[in-house]
Amino acid sequence: MVQFTDWDILKNLLLAARWTILLSLLAFAGGGLFGLILTLLRSMRSKIITRIIQTYVEIFQGIPLLMQLFLTFFGLSLIGIEVDAWSAAVISLTLFSSAFFHDIWRGCIEALPKGQWEACRTLGLTYLQTMRYVIVPQAMRMSIAPTVGFSVQIVKGTALASVIGFVELTKAGTMINNAVFQPFKVFAMVAVLYFLICFPLSVLARHLEKKNHVAR
Amino acid sequence: MSYQLDFSGLVPYLPQFAAGLWTTIELTVISTLGGLLLGTLCAQGRISKDAWLRRSCSCYIEIIRNTPFIVQLFFIFFGLPALGIKLSAWQAGMLAMIINLGAYSAEIIRAGIDAAPKGQWEAGQTLGLTRRQVFWHIILLPAYQRVYPALVSQCIIVMLGSAVVSQISVEELTFSANFVQSRSFLSFESYMVAALVYLLLAILMRQTFALIKRFAFKNPSL
């Protein structure tokens, strides 16, 4: 049997953590972009579009992320698209985050006082002008903290990609554990690495939130 | 490519799904109660005068909130036996869910406590109540009421998270779906059914909590 030193374990975990970070970044970018499109579509104020987007959000927030991964993985191959674990993970994490991002951003837009809309109406601004000059700039400022906060959820979400066989930090942990049989040590190390990625983001989100409160 | 979805092929496996659903419900109910209790105690610890207690509570909260649930689960199920703590899969899953909800709900409940007007504490203490009595009798209920929507969402998130305990072979809904798809080869259909059931459970939970709200908070909303 191969002998693993602690340093070997850590090195392998760190190598795998790169994939956790890359997957998180892709999901953040993809989910952000798609969530933005959803938010723009919804701001067209069409009843049907709003209803469809609401249902979309409810579905993605009402089904376990793990189940979403399975459905993407098996669903895509069903319609003839063979996907590897990597693409399935990116796709489902993107869809998952887009629903949450949309929800966060819509919440920020709706949190603005009604008076802002009314003031714009009495000044004769069009809907798009109101959005562009008054609503979006304020909503954007408000949304930074919860957006950073949600990025922590994305990082943690990537851990589930291990279940469909994508080798990131968690999967690497289980694989290494199967070789060295030191579950306490290995999973503690895995947890610490996640903590090192997530905790700074959490602190940043909290700091931004406080700044927001002071500003208002 | 034309593939006909075949849900009728799943009918023979209904008992598996039902058994899985039952375990999921069991896990959810117990972990919700246990998690909220733990969260409340921890929120109380966070505002304690004892600095050591305060610090350990926030350590617990930060660790849980900044690591994935599945890692917590593996740590409890695979790691703890090394310390001589042996748990069945069901117990480990349940414990992981309680600990997880405990941390998240502590943070939420604390926000509700922080929002209590200072006068409430002072009024209670001038009536001769101890700090603990003020907390349990005066501060807590309105605090729940303030953050109720966030608490409900968090409980639902933990229910959905229970899917992950299938990974240590707790035979809940996702485990059933895995089992059924390996037998019937109707993988997409199995997972669709499970997903739908989760969706319904989420809706059901929301409604149950709405009902509880009507009984628990008789005073007009704050």
Place this chain on the structure above:
Amino acid sequence: MSLVSLDQVHKYYGENHVLKGVDLKVEAGEVVSIIGRSGSGKSTLLRCMNGLEEYQKGAVIVDNQSVENDDYKLRLLSRSVGMVFQNFNLFPHMTVGENVMLATKLVMKKSSADSEILAKELLEKVGLADKFSAYPGNLSGGQQQRVAIARSLAMSPKVLLCDEITSALDPELVGEVLKVLEKLKQEGMTLILVTHEMNFARDVGDRVVFMNQGRVWETGQSDEVFSNPQTEELQSFLAAVR
């Protein structure tokens, strides 16, 4: 034709019949105060005059334009009707100057240079020439409200609607806002004010409208209404607020 004319206006919020056939005419240059108990429909009435609220029956005509629920028509109307709100509704992410210039640029299509000249002129008028680059958050309530007035004036409206614009202010700041209104009156601006400032209504207002239960209950020249109220309801209202 009167500048503002309401004819048998009815407004419902669901089942709640809030305006029950309101008739009101306001001539150019008039200062009209609307008084009445909380919930009598004063704000609703005002908001029907610029289309912020829809009404179900009757007609509202302002500056020869019918007020209807149509985005385009309401945008045109915004050049004739200005509105100042109780809680200012300034845009917190813009400087005072940007607040005032936003609509002149976007709606009136004035150049930046012209907008700036106008904005400075208006801020001078409300006594805030030095606050052009300040943010609303750094101003006192009274100053913010004066910026809001300047912002409305930038559209050179024919009539200015004010809904309890001093109610959110500390007592010592009320005077500076009322002074601006007085100045506007002297310049011939038409003002319709919902107000709790009875002294101001009596001394500066030309006419008083007493709203009660969704109707114009009593109306007349200010000094007469205050010295010699006709209806029992107005008498008890005045007794209560004094």
